[in-house]
Amino acid sequence: MPPAFVHRITKYDPADRDAHGHYVGVDDTESDHGPVEAAYLAAIAAFAKACDVDRLEIREPGVAGAVHFGGEPRVAGHGLAGLFPPDLTGFHDGAKVSLAVALELVRIMLRGQGAWCGLEAGNSFAVDVGWDLYVYVGSDRQCPDVVARTRELGLFPEPVTASPHAADLQEPGVTEAADADFWTRLRSMLASERTVLLEENHVRNAARWHRLTEANLDAVRAGLTPRALLTVWPDLNPDVDAVLAALPEDGSVEFVREAQDGTIAHVFADSADYQELAFLVADATAARALSAYVDERHPLACAALPDSDGVLRARW
Known part of the structure; x- marks a missing residue:
């Protein structure tokens, strides 16, 4: 089961959404590589600390689209250079990483550098990064102080029923085990x-x-x-x-x-x-x-x- 409480965290003011919830304001959808990006990471770290989480599991990792003839990766190493070796040893489903490494993975995803994954700590905590700087944080507790802190950071945490990237919302893929x-x-x-x-x-x-x-x-x-x-x-x-x-x-x-x-x-x-x-x-x-x-x-x-x-x- 996914964590019971989920917040969608964005830099987009809910006042600038239309009747369907679509953002219609003027903020761009790219990471600023600066204070706004840092605010996202600080908010995620605060939620993790509140849930007593210091290690997370990589889930469903991937890298930028399949290599096409004449094509080049968007960023060399898919943004993972310095975190994992060139052959990506250690970057696989089920691999455990420290919170510090997990936050760097979130940074890579916010910047759209090529690599992506979900991050989970059992049923206690989860982070999904979607398109356009939409981040979904799941927790096993409500964390009102962290929600308030996230607002102080200039972001907008909004409670939602579930992350759209939650595993239980996806169609099952390969079900045969290599046994x-x-x-x-x-x-x-x-x-x-x-x-x-x-x-x-x-x-x-x-x-x-x-x-x-x-x-x-x-x-x-x-x-x-x-x-x-x-x-x-x-x-x-x-x-x-x-x-x-x-x-x-x-x-x-x-x-x-x-x-x-x-x-x-x-x-x-x-x-x-x-x-x-x-x-x-x-x-x-x-x-x-x-x-x-x-x-x-x-x-x-x-x-x-x-x-x-x-x-x-x-x-x-």
């Missing part, structure tokens, strides 16, 4: 296929790729990110020219290729990009094109890693 049966089925696939391609989504819009064999399965499994989403595809094709020739005339694809050093990367491309794509992957040793459209993607298997107690808590 013992999943790994048994995967071993059976490898016995017949010899090699398959494993996509490991450690955060939304980012993936690590592994060519699985019976020989390396246990080692790859041991290194997977907790609560990762695992999707199994047919193996890469060593005939890269054939993969390029079979690309659809229209639409978008996710092109996965293996470099000569064994690293595997992916990029999204439209039909207009195919000529440049062919140049980009000229040195690839194997490749596979996956449809970019959800209803056209048909993996061999898909499941999320459960926790050590066997319970599936990841939200995908």
